[in-house]
Amino acid sequence: MQKFAGKIFARATAVRSIATRFVADERGATSIEYGMIAGLISIAIAATLLAIGGTLRDDFYGLALEGLQSIFSGSGSTD
Template sequence: MSLSPAKNGMHRFRRVFDAFLSDERGSTAIEYSLIASIIVLAIIGSLTAIGTALRDDLYQPVANALGG
């Protein structure tokens, strides 16, 4: 008995999906990418704080002295 094209496609999709879920080769790469994204967020937060401090402490007094 042959499966209909729709059921055959769904069966193939299920096999590929099950193989994808059972494959653990990419888990280390995902873990490293999560760690890297946390580091990037920390860097962005730090640079934002430094930029705000520079603006308030360094550039704003100069702008005020120049009449701006």
């Protein structure tokens, strides 16, 4: 029985050692921080595009419509 308890104690000590090293390890922290920054920038870009997307679409469609109307009405320049 004492041999069995010794094995359990050894495993508990090993697990504790592994957990302590895992918590103290900061090698991947910078990568995670850069990933979070990239994610926040992506969210900001998506929110901006959603906010001004309709206005941009209307402006580009308006310009395209004006260009097509000038081409088909014959008033377009032939430089």
